[in-house]
Amino acid sequence: VALLDLLGADGDWPLAYLRWEMALLEEMGFGLDLGRCAVTGARDDLVFVSPKSGRAVSRAGAGDWADRLLPLPPCLMGQGAALPGEIAGGLRLTGHFLSKWLAPALGDRPLPGARARLMRLLERTSG
Secondary structure, eight states, X not given: OHHHHHTTTOTTHHHHHHHHXXXXXXXXXXXXXXXXXXXXXXXXXXXXXXXXXXXXEEHHHHGGGGGGSEEOOXXXXXXXXXXXXXXXXXXXXXXXXXXXXXXXXXXXXXXXXXHHHHHHHHHHHHO
């Protein structure tokens, strides 16, 4: 309900939508673990997410695997303003796990077309 109240009335609704997708994954039992690095246990400099486990990975922990990991936008860590490009990156991240984990549990239905249109809009806005 809070997200719906923000639509059209607040410029921060895309970030609220991204947080809603994170909450959806969590509520459905597929929450991402962004609290500490899966490799080193560090809580700082978390910049990637494992596409298999959904766990955060630090820059140091990524090593040679960095190109196989998903970028972790700072806005998901509560760091700084959420720019349109970061929100789009966050939606790419949640979209990966929605498609990989949630969709199969719900009968392999595709993600809504409106979500893809939102992604395109945010990517155009970010330049």
